[in-house]
Amino acid sequence: MGVDKRSFLKQIEPEGLNQVVPDDFPGKVIPGGNGGNIVVSTLDNVINWGRSNSLWPLYFGTSCCAIEMMQTGAPRHDFSRFGFEVARPSARQADLIIIAGTIVNKMAPVLRRLYDQMAEPKYVIAMGACAISGGPFFYNSYSVVKGADHIIPVDVYIPGCPPRPEALLEGMIMLQEKIKTENMSKKVNPIDGFDEGEGKFVK
Amino acid sequence: MVEKEIINKMKTEEYFVNMGPQHPAAHGVLRLLLTIDGEIIKNVDPDLGYIHRSIEKMCERDSYQQIVHLTDRMDYLSSHINNEAVCLAVEKGLDIEVSDRVKVIRTIVSELTRLASHQLWWGVIGMDLGALTTYFYAFRDREMINDIFEETCGARLTMNYNVPGGLMFDIHPNFVNRVKEFLAHFKTKLPEYDRLLTGNVIFQKRTKGVGILTKEDAISYGATGPVGRGSGFACDVRKTHPYSAYDRVEFKEALFTEGDSLARYKVRIMEMWESMSIIEQLIDNIPEGDIKTPTKAVIKLPKGEYYQRVEAARGELGVYINSTGTKNPYRVKFRSAGFSNLSVLNHITKGAKIADLVATMASFDFVIPDIDR
Amino acid sequence: MKNEDLQNIINGFGENLEFTTEESEFLNVIVPKEQLHEVCNQLKTNSNLKFDYLYCLTGMDWGTDLGVIYHLESTELKHLIVVKVKTDDRENPTLDSVCDIWRTAEFHEMEVFDFFGIKFNNHPNLKRLFLTPDWDGFPLRKDYVDEANMIVK
Numbered sequence: 001m002g003v004d005k006r007s008f009l010k011q012i013e014p015e016g017l018n019q020v021v022p023d024d025f026p027g028k029v030i031p032g033g034n035g036g037n038i039v040v041s042t043l044d045n046v047i048n049w050g051r052s053n054s055l056w057p058l059y060f061g062t063s064c065c066a067i068e069m070m071q072t073g074a075p076r077h078d079f080s081r082f083g084f085e086v087a088r089p090s091a092r093q094a095d096l097i098i099i100a101g102t103i104v105n106k107m108a109p110v111l112r113r114l115y116d117q118m119a120e121p122k123y124v125i126a127m128g129a130c131a132i133s134g135g136p137f138f139y140n141s142y143s144v145v146k147g148a149d150h151i152i153p154v155d156v157y158i159p160g161c162p163p164r165p166e167a168l169l170e171g172m173i174m175l176q177e178k179i180k181t182e183n184m185s186k187k188v189n190p191i192d193g194f195d196e197g198e199g200k201f202v203k
Numbered sequence: 204m205v206e207k208e209i210i211n212k213m214k215t216e217e218y219f220v221n222m223g224p225q226h227p228a229a230h231g232v233l234r235l236l237l238t239i240d241g242e243i244i245k246n247v248d249p250d251l252g253y254i255h256r257s258i259e260k261m262c263e264r265d266s267y268q269q270i271v272h273l274t275d276r277m278d279y280l281s282s283h284i285n286n287e288a289v290c291l292a293v294e295k296g297l298d299i300e301v302s303d304r305v306k307v308i309r310t311i312v313s314e315l316t317r318l319a320s321h322q323l324w325w326g327v328i329g330m331d332l333g334a335l336t337t338y339f340y341a342f343r344d345r346e347m348i349n350d351i352f353e354e355t356c357g358a359r360l361t362m363n364y365n366v367p368g369g370l371m372f373d374i375h376p377n378f379v380n381r382v383k384e385f386l387a388h389f390k391t392k393l394p395e396y397d398r399l400l401t402g403n404v405i406f407q408k409r410t411k412g413v414g415i416l417t418k419e420d421a422i423s424y425g426a427t428g429p430v431g432r433g434s435g436f437a438c439d440v441r442k443t444h445p446y447s448a449y450d451r452v453e454f455k456e457a458l459f460t461e462g463d464s465l466a467r468y469k470v471r472i473m474e475m476w477e478s479m480s481i482i483e484q485l486i487d488n489i490p491e492g493d494i495k496t497p498t499k500a501v502i503k504l505p506k507g508e509y510y511q512r513v514e515a516a517r518g519e520l521g522v523y524i525n526s527t528g529t530k531n532p533y534r535v536k537f538r539s540a541g542f543s544n545l546s547v548l549n550h551i552t553k554g555a556k557i558a559d560l561v562a563t564m565a566s567f568d569f570v571i572p573d574i575d576r
Numbered sequence: 577m578k579n580e581d582l583q584n585i586i587n588g589f590g591e592n593l594e595f596t597t598e599e600s601e602f603l604n605v606i607v608p609k610e611q612l613h614e615v616c617n618q619l620k621t622n623s624n625l626k627f628d629y630l631y632c633l634t635g636m637d638w639g640t641d642l643g644v645i646y647h648l649e650s651t652e653l654k655h656l657i658v659v660k661v662k663t664d665d666r667e668n669p670t671l672d673s674v675c676d677i678w679r680t681a682e683f684h685e686m687e688v689f690d691f692f693g694i695k696f697n698n699h700p701n702l703k704r705l706f707l708t709p710d711w712d713g714f715p716l717r718k719d720y721v722d723e724a725n726m727i728v729k
Contacts, residue, residue, distance in 0.1 A: 060225065062232050062254050063572045064279040067323070067360055071349075074342030089226070102572075106708055107232065107253045110224055136276065140264045141257045142715050142722050143707070162360055252706035259691075260716055264726070295601075422629050422651055425680035436651070443654075507599030508658075510632070510647065521632045521647070538632040538647075546683040575706060 044184055052176040056086045058094035062101030065128040065162040069100045072165040084172055091117040102130035103145045115152045125171055126154045129161040153190040215240055224253040231571035242556050247549040255575040262535035267293050267367055267502040275361035278573035280320040281516040283312050286365035288522045291446055292511035293367040296504035302492035305369045307485050310448040314478040319348040320516035321471045324568045329400055331565035332409055337400055344392055347385045367502060369495030382486055386479055393475060410464035414551045414563030417462055425543035428518025430567055433467035435460040440514040452484045464566035501530050517541055517568060541573040577655045579603040589618045602658045612661050613672040620677050626650045630678035635688035637718045642669045642694055673699040691716035
């Protein structure tokens, strides 16, 4: 109310607006004067930068890996440092689905529906041996789907049973790297041409 | 007056609501079919199997050593205790008496597992009832136990530390000091837990008198662990059928008679104190001895039936092994505490509000792979 | 109470009851399926037995026979017993439900129905609990065939 934005910002940031630009911003910011800035970059870079630093994960913790996923959000590992802390229980608000645990035949349609409900762009991390391939339940199990990639396309695989929190962080940062190289004009919906492979829903 | 009459005359329709299988308050992939009249629950019908991994069938094709690692993945929060149950059953069949050192180490690690499990539960019950702070406090302290486990056996969660006949490795030289460090730390933190949540007015109002289970029902439904003991059912297997080194330590069985969610909460808090006391009694005099009684590479149990009960963090875990004398068991059945505890849910939440169902479920502390196996 | 005393009391509950302690640490009682409900009821209500806690209910496939194993304990008198019941009908196996005696049996019997296909009379809500309703076969039976997932031993 009557407070000039520029003068207010100058109060808290005496050096001026230039300092607000983060170090990893992909482009050059030139102060244009009169409250405006000129940004020199590509739209792809700026959008990817925004996307990769604020991934909202949908928690799909079915078994043991969910505990390590919770541990990753806990004080010691604290994935909010990388912008992952806004965990959503609803698929419609999420960008990323972390499959933490075994997927069984009864769960497979649910997982597919949640994936379909997510808005584009959407990414998938398969955490742990079960989500990668069925893991310890590969042989002799009549109800386990042998890998989540028989149901939905997966971007990053994190091995381990369960993976350590550091491994999950590494996988998430790897996904950020992947997002940073994306090109909007060439981007396709990952579900297009997705091959469920042999042995899906094997009974 | 007139308003009440109108409300009574109004016809309301019952409807179904799916809670789960992907629900943040269900602690996993439990699906409940709720029949609801307004906010009042008329019926709770659990639909399981969203994480049913056919462990019992797999056991019939595996050797006895291989079974152990599958039990880690059942109730992953008390993985060491599950391992112990299978190993004790196999040792019973082979007629092996493990050394005192193994017994004491198993007991200490079991109690550490129970502490870690109850810490996680304490963090999660707060989250379910809308208090996020508990989560951060509990997971901070839990990391210390995970570090001890990692140093001892290389894994943080699914430990696979027990093998039939003893232990996989000896304890790490730092083990005793690290455990003592943890106990000293946690003794100052557990009263903090109480100050933060137990006396909180909102927490008390949401749990006191909610989801009352009587002792008779607890026995009839086979509700064990903190759920049974919150109702006055003295079902602690460590007391009734002692195993490992529990017959040489002194501890109180946490018993409350109220039977509501708050009583189940109090049982777990008291169990944390008792677990620490058990560890303290054992940690200074771990006897010398072998860490593994040698078994044959291919274990063949003599023909017969073997049953072993242990007290997991969620209640009584039973392992039934039927052997025909071959290298694979003929039938393995896991009596999991969560499965029996879940059968009570419909009985005690009928007529309650949906919010009370969440509070009751939080006090039950379900681990769904334990229920589904 | 000693196993012999238990046996003497239980022997009066029905005809053709078999007792054995071989290959088991408990006293095993094999009950004909017609008398199952009656015997179980007596086990619970008899003032000398008071088996009020059914701590494990296991479905079983003995190759030819299907059946159920009940592990019972008295919380007051602290004695243990195992009750077994068998049926040789593999096409349409039917047993009496005990869920009116021990409420925990309701869920466990649903599990046995799901994995072994044993139907229970007077069960309030018998349905497939773990597997989908259209699942073909009963996976924990010994003659269950699943060529895609099971490696041959």
